[in-house]
Amino acid sequence: MNAPTRVPAKGQPFDLNRRGFLAVAGGAGLGLMIGLRATPAGAAAGPVRFNPFVKVAPDGAVTVIVKHLDKGQGVATGLATIVAEEMDADWATIRTEFAPANPELYANLAFKAQGTGGSTSIANSWDQYRTAAATARAALVKAAADEWKVPVGEIKVESGVISHPSGKKGSFGQFADKAGAAPEPVAAPQAPQFKDPKDYRLIGKEGVHRVDNDAKTDGTAIYTQDLKFPGMLVAVVAHPPKFGAKPKSFDDAETKKVKGVERVVQIPTGVAVLAKSTWAAIKGRNALKVEWDETGAETRGSEAMLAACREAVAKPGVATATNAGDAEGALKGAAKVIEADFAFPYLAHAAMEPLNACVELKDGAVKITTGAQFQSIDLAVASQVAGVPMDKVTIDTVWAGGSFGRRAVPNSDYIAEAITIAKASGLTTPIKLVWTREDDMKGGYYRPMYAHKVKAAIGPDGMPVAWHHRIAGQSIMTGTAMEAMLVKDGVDDTSVEGASNLAYAVPNLKVELTTIKTGVPVLWWRSVGHTHTAHAVESVIDELAYAAGKDPVEYRLALLKDKPRHTAALKLAAEKADWKGPQSLGKGKGRGVAVHESFASYVAQIVDVSIQGDGSVKVDRVVAAIDCGLVVNPDVVRSQIEGGVGYGLGAALRNAITLADGEVEQGNFDSYEPLRITDMPKVEVHMVPSGEKPTGVGEPGVPPLAPALANAIFAATGKRVRDLPLGDQKFTSA
């Protein structure tokens, strides 16, 4: 998602510079230990904090405070690598902790609010964490120099050991106390000298394992679902079957018979059953009889909603996102015009860990423990819902079992629900709200449904002369606190990003938007607007290449002459895939290509498919190339692109959330079947060498997959796949 500069809860400005907050939240503990490297025996209790991001224990262990949620994308590893590199710390002693909620210290510098998203984590932290590490290192060196009475410049640091040519030697831990206690001007050089990249021994290197590798392999990593506090009750909620419905009345006679059920409370979003165990709460919830008030609920089906989107793109857009030259005029006189309609369904994030949050309302304070992704918003919402001042809200962040955007919500829906339950119950014990898979799947906040219509034309030389692109669908930002900042002149940038800034050189370009309203809540979903714009753009450019009789890779390269980073990624993918044209693999097989920039990273993918005997499509191989600037951890980059390919492929093949009479038709993985290992192609990931600042890798692997797949299917079958998902369509080899 894009960068909000401030993220107030709706209707309530959120002051990031609240004095007094720092003192309270900063002193409220430094979050949960998230690394699993056990504290070595004999380690003293008190590590010295050098700055908000680095602590050094007396045994020399360095703890990196991770301000971002790690939901699998590997940011804890990335930030730890940056710190260890710049400090010259011993990688084996590096630990990580999630930062507490404290926007003043831990804001995402891209958002000016504490939160994780938009593939910004490494990009915004790069200079900040390098500075923090260099500062800590300088303080340690200074402390050693003072003690040894030698010049600072003669001191060497290697793998957490400080040494002097005279033979004097000491660990980080030995000088931690002294260095940490040094007055600020000594500890913080104004312009830290960063390490020369040629001296890197961790950044960009293979073999630096993830910091969460061990804990997530032996089952000891703690997620929200695993939290258990003394006296804790588990809450499971009967949610309304339609968006916007509310409970009218309920009968809990059967629920109360379930052993372990303690309370049943009505809240605006449903009826909550609180029990001593998860199973009792689920059973109790299933036994509830609730009557719903459907006044004002969304009662349309998704077909009607899609029809509204299709109708909207048949007409001029309500707003114009881009207008360069005269696209409509140029289309009229063009040699060859292509018209293509696209449709995209609602998509659920469907992270493996269904939504959950643990809250405790006690003594006028709120304590939240969850995989929190947007702490600035969560603090504001919690304060508002609980009716306590913001400095009485604390958030401990724990590992999240995926998110793909779902845990960063402009109204903190799941955290707000947990607090609402706690408040309604009047209990001061910890309460863990657990959503079942069905709650998660039917709970909304989907990738919006969209329709696109593109008219594009080529001139006599085969090169594009006009591109007229209409998009219709729901706005993610409208109706949230971010609307004022991110919706300009009726255009929510997240509806058009990736199309409005078309990378290809087309002289006449017009992109229009019509925003549709429904009662279905929508949200950013891994790569946001690019999930649909890349498919439309990369499919149409492919069609133009065929219309011009040109090779799809060569055609793109010709139109990307002023885009060196697109070009480099595309060339690398083509080279590594040994691209010899879309039909070079023989009958029944096809190759497709796509290249797309998102979140300042550039990804090209070449997808190979083969048409099976039953007419289904098998994806055999994906070759990806990414330019994400300087690579901090190549294996994490590789894993994110592998994962992006899989996430994009599952959606492209068969995922769709549909509604009938306002009710979501999918509930579990049987009706919204994720990609399985049997669907997973071979994936190769290559990285463009770069000295540019690092950019994101969590999202950019997703957008090119669907169009590259569709283009490969066209190469094999002569049939264009413009509507997603493929579903159970059958194909015949061309």
Add this chain to the structure above:
Amino acid sequence: MIKLKVNGEVRTVDVEDDTPLLWVLRDEIGLTGTKFGCGVAQCGACTVHMDGQPVRSCLTSVADVGDSEIVTIEGLVGANASKEAQAVQAAWRALDVVQCGYCQSGQMMSAAALLTENKKPTDEDIDAAMSGNVCRCATYVRIRAAIHDASRRLEA
């Protein structure tokens, strides 16, 4: 009171007969490595071994366990674990398979069971044995590679 054999230890729990083994392990015994993903045996996050066979603990009622030996991810670790389990653990670490990690306990339980039956699985064997385990991070490329790696470790 129900007696269960979990990771070589006898545990006594006070739960209703219809309680799924998943929730007994997690909420009563405190073995939280076994995860709740779907509750309807569609994702495999809750996979444990029952007498060596991979089962979905979310649909296995505790009353049906009887005298069977249950092994969870916590029993897949350490010197007492089977050699297949140790090979799986080592391979998963060597290849940094995990991303969010939530499904991985179930993945490793299925992988260890596969290797116990088939020391040298092909890609097709792996896909067949692992198709019930969903990973939304799509770590599948590495899961395949890690199972081959574990297989090589077992040969060595």
